[in-house]
Amino acid sequence: AQSVAQPEDQVNVAEGNPLTVKCTYSVSGNPYLFWYVQYPNRGLQFLLKYITGDNLVKGSYGFEAEFNKSQTSFHLKKPSALVSDSALYFCAVRDRSGGYNKLIFGAGTRLAVHP
Amino acid sequence: DTGVSQDPRHKITKRGQNVTFRCDPISEHNRLYWYRQTLGQGPEFLTYFQNEAQLEKSRLLSDRFSAERPKGSFSTLEIQRTEQGDSAMYLCASSLPFSVGEETQYFGPGTRLLVL
Numbered sequence: 001a002q003s004v005a006q007p008e009d010q011v012n013v014a015e016g017n018p019l020t021v022k023c024t025y026s027v028s029g030n031p032y033l034f035w036y037v038q039y040p041n042r043g044l045q046f047l048l049k050y051i052t053g054d055n056l057v058k059g060s061y062g063f064e065a066e067f068n069k070s071q072t073s074f075h076l077k078k079p080s081a082l083v084s085d086s087a088l089y090f091c092a093v094r095d096r097s098g099g100y101n102k103l104i105f106g107a108g109t110r111l112a113v114h115p
Numbered sequence: 116d117t118g119v120s121q122d123p124r125h126k127i128t129k130r131g132q133n134v135t136f137r138c139d140p141i142s143e144h145n146r147l148y149w150y151r152q153t154l155g156q157g158p159e160f161l162t163y164f165q166n167e168a169q170l171e172k173s174r175l176l177s178d179r180f181s182a183e184r185p186k187g188s189f190s191t192l193e194i195q196r197t198e199q200g201d202s203a204m205y206l207c208a209s210s211l212p213f214s215v216g217e218e219t220q221y222f223g224p225g226t227r228l229l230v231l
Contacts, residue, residue: 042224043206044222103150
């Protein structure tokens with residue numbers, strides 16, 4: 001069965017420091033991987049995705065993520081955090097072998113960036 | 116704004132009442148999805164449409180839930196005889212027809228349901 005794990009409920013970072021939000025996945029085939037961000041009482045905003053090719057993908061707002069097949073991980077990173085990055089972050093996976101592209105989400109990680 | 120829209124944004128209802136939510140996808144997107152998100156959890160897949168055809172339903176979608184997309188454009192999600200456990204955020208997403216690089220689902224703002 002497909003699954004996504006986000007091992008940290010909350011990540012605290014000082015503004016200007018690098019941030020990492022962790023994600024590991026389990027699928028039977030090759031994955032499509034996504035990161036979304038959710039601000040309070042809002043829907044999910046797409047940040048970035050890995051489909052194929054370069055393991056380092058760049059997305060919106062200076063975020064990037066590294067696909068590591070051997071570790072089945074897709075950690076989200078940003079070199080310098082902003083207070084405005086504080087939000088709820090979700091990792092999601094779709095198994096390519098599936099006929100349709102429903103997404104399986106992790107439970108989310110709350111990122112708190114302190115001034 | 117050409118994003119996914121959902122109506123209403125908030126709904127408070129009494130247990131046992133029926134509610135209906137609407138989703139308008141991005142205009143050129145033929146794929147539409149419904150998800151449910153409860154507090155402290157990630158979204159969970161409910162159902163999927165390609166054009167007007169409902170192609171996949173989750174086991175979460177009990178017989179009290181029904182979704183339609185009659186003309187392949189907007190979709191409705193109806194919950195009959197609501198229960199307190201139905202309280203959640205209901206999210207709609209849409210995506211382009213499948214091809215390489217077009218796997219991204221774009222989400223609407225959600226409808227937050229509270230069942231008293």
